[in-house]
Amino acid sequence: MSDDSKFNSNVDESVSPSKIRSRNKRRxxxxxxxxxxxxGEIASATGIRVPHASAEIRRLRNATLVDSDMPAGxxxxxxxxTEAGWLxxxxxxxxxxxxxxxxxxxxxxxxxLFRDG
Numbered sequence: 001m002s003d004d005s006k007f008n009s010n011v012d013e014s015v016s017p018s019k020i021r022s023r024n025k026r027r028x029x030x031x032x033x034x035x036x037x038x039x040g041e042i043a044s045a046t047g048i049r050v051p052h053a054s055a056e057i058r059r060l061r062n063a064t065l066v067d068s069d070m071p072a073g074x075x076x077x078x079x080x081x082t083e084a085g086w087l088x089x090x091x092x093x094x095x096x097x098x099x100x101x102x103x104x105x106x107x108x109x110x111x112x113l114f115r116d117g
Contacts, residue, residue, distance in 0.1 A: 016091060019092055019099070024048050058072070066080065
């Protein structure tokens with residue numbers, strides 16, 4: 001067994017590292033990973049102006065990364081991550097981790113800390 005295969009044994013094979021390029025997209029997905037929220041709550045918590053947050057959320061809905069308990073455009077709708085949204089976050093975290101530093105190939109549990117902004 002090579003070192004690479006031992007290292008990858010704990011990594012979900014269905015997720016390949018892919019960096020989220022938009023800072024607003026990463027902030028919104030990260031905030032929604034904490035729970036359901038409205039557009040206003042997301043904008044306030046992330047420091048993104050409401051029109052920009054709304055436009056980004058529209059793109060995230062079209063990409064099926066987020067969904068809500070009400071039809072698109074409804075006031076007060078609580079948004080949440082879809083399974084694809086969770087996979088996008090996981091993929092982004094893997095890409096950022098591999099970019100930041102070489103990850104040890106030794107077996108063990110690791111915690112990767114990240115701060116955006």
